[in-house]
Amino acid sequence: xSSIAVELTGITKRFPGVVANADVNIAVRAGTVxxxxxxxxxxxxxxxxxxxxxxxxxEGTIKVDGAEVAFHSPADAIKAGIGMVxxxxxxxxxxTVLENVVLGNEPRAGGRLDFRxxxxxxxxxxxxxxxxxxxxxxxxxxxxxxxxxxEILKVLYRGARILILDEPTAVLVPQEVDELFGNLRExxxxxxxxxxxxxxxxxxxxxxxxxxxxRRGTTVATVSPAEVTARRLAELMVGSALxxxxxxxxxxxDTTVLDVAGLTVTSADGRTVLDDVSFTIxxxxxxxxxxVEGNGxxxxxxxxxxxxPLSAGTVKLRGKDINRMSTRDRRDAGVAYIPEDRxxxxxxxxxxxxxxxxxxxQTKKPNVxxxxxxxxxxxxxxxxxxxxxxxxxxxxDVFAAALSGGNQQKLIVGREMSGNxxxxxxxxxxxxxxxxxxxAIWEHIRRARAEHLAVLLISxxxxxxxxxxxxxxxxxxxxxxxxxxxxTVTPEDLGSAMxxxxxxxx
Numbered sequence: 001x002s003s004i005a006v007e008l009t010g011i012t013k014r015f016p017g018v019v020a021n022a023d024v025n026i027a028v029r030a031g032t033v034x035x036x037x038x039x040x041x042x043x044x045x046x047x048x049x050x051x052x053x054x055x056x057x058x059e060g061t062i063k064v065d066g067a068e069v070a071f072h073s074p075a076d077a078i079k080a081g082i083g084m085v086x087x088x089x090x091x092x093x094x095x096t097v098l099e100n101v102v103l104g105n106e107p108r109a110g111g112r113l114d115f116r117x118x119x120x121x122x123x124x125x126x127x128x129x130x131x132x133x134x135x136x137x138x139x140x141x142x143x144x145x146x147x148x149x150x151e152i153l154k155v156l157y158r159g160a161r162i163l164i165l166d167e168p169t170a171v172l173v174p175q176e177v178d179e180l181f182g183n184l185r186e187x188x189x190x191x192x193x194x195x196x197x198x199x200x201x202x203x204x205x206x207x208x209x210x211x212x213x214x215r216r217g218t219t220v221a222t223v224s225p226a227e228v229t230a231r232r233l234a235e236l237m238v239g240s241a242l243x244x245x246x247x248x249x250x251x252x253x254d255t256t257v258l259d260v261a262g263l264t265v266t267s268a269d270g271r272t273v274l275d276d277v278s279f280t281i282x283x284x285x286x287x288x289x290x291x292v293e294g295n296g297x298x299x300x301x302x303x304x305x306x307x308x309p310l311s312a313g314t315v316k317l318r319g320k321d322i323n324r325m326s327t328r329d330r331r332d333a334g335v336a337y338i339p340e341d342r343x344x345x346x347x348x349x350x351x352x353x354x355x356x357x358x359x360x361x362q363t364k365k366p367n368v369x370x371x372x373x374x375x376x377x378x379x380x381x382x383x384x385x386x387x388x389x390x391x392x393x394x395x396x397d398v399f400a401a402a403l404s405g406g407n408q409q410k411l412i413v414g415r416e417m418s419g420n421x422x423x424x425x426x427x428x429x430x431x432x433x434x435x436x437x438x439x440a441i442w443e444h445i446r447r448a449r450a451e452h453l454a455v456l457l458i459s460x461x462x463x464x465x466x467x468x469x470x471x472x473x474x475x476x477x478x479x480x481x482x483x484x485x486x487x488t489v490t491p492e493d494l495g496s497a498m499x500x501x502x503x504x505x506x
Contacts, residue, residue: 005030005193011060017394020046022217035196035204038214039434041404048164052084053077083160085151087167087432088343091139098135101154125156129183143294162193167432181207199434201230238436245442245467251284257454263313265299273299275478283452288469292498296478297458301427306330336421340428346412349401354382356400357415385414406437427458462491
């Protein structure tokens, strides 16, 4: 029996109006992968922030390698050998990968920064664990998946022996998940201890040695994967069966809402990132786009939203050319948008919920009366969204930062579904949310589709794409290489097409 690397006993943490953790008890054996699962808002993130020194517990003790510790900051946790990879990355976009990795831990030789030593160390770690990280690239140019690998490398560079991974597979396709799990097994074999926070129960069952379930701020069970099924884990988490993404009956009409023809986009350095992309979406239809991160999905969304200029092609909304329209005009014309990274593009964390409800809708009722913001009406409508979309919050006057990721996402979905949009661009709408929030978001998309909303769905979750799409297209190196029938295609077929191993999929 291996020794205990981390032991949390009686951890309690209170915030105004909310008890985030109540008498949490977890023992993590050294050299194992210990998964922590629970709904968004169950208290997982608060617990990990306590272990990482970002917050202090009101009650309880923490032991690392058998010795009681009291962390006052992440620096204390890092000194104790604990590193954390956050779900929302902590990288400076305007710095290179190397500069981000060494930031705050700069190597010195003779009083000067020793970048040669840092570059060699980064390459050694990257090669050893198959991270494929290029030290000289600018972080601003990296996709979400690549940013995650930089964060993992940053933690390893600091010599962490205990790794906290918060939703590490949220941005990965199946092949990349397999690679990550291979990396985790290598880390474990070398004696490292991993706390793995996830909502993907099948992944937890395949990678974890033990699983602790948290519900409403307290631990309800610690189990071995051999003892439970995904269904049983879901019941422990939320008290209900595992939700399934599915559309049921067809609602597709013959009215074209979005017509994209010959869309071509060139990057600042002259590369073609979208090449002659054409597709249509009809009212009541969900078109899913499958692709490995970084193959043009983000550029497609930005082009459709008017954020990125086109080199060629046309975009028509309900028959009207919108190429010259600003982003605001497109939103006013009925385009709703759920962005892939809610913290960078979806919410202002240091603004209240009712202020976030106004974002992107500041020219429309009920948020304005004439040229002025109508606070009373905006607050009333925010309360409607909170009630209708089950956003769990003590008040609409709290900052968005006080909400869990799933509740922030439900607020965004509620905001974007307001105002009767005709087209929804949904980029990873259930990324990093629990099974309960996931089921709720799927239901809102189904309901809007039945009311003749056209939906462009981009997701890294292939089961979600297959279950929630009327048609599926595969994007590879900026081109749409094939269309698939969601009724017959498998995740393995899609994965092959996404990597170029099989471009034609039935």
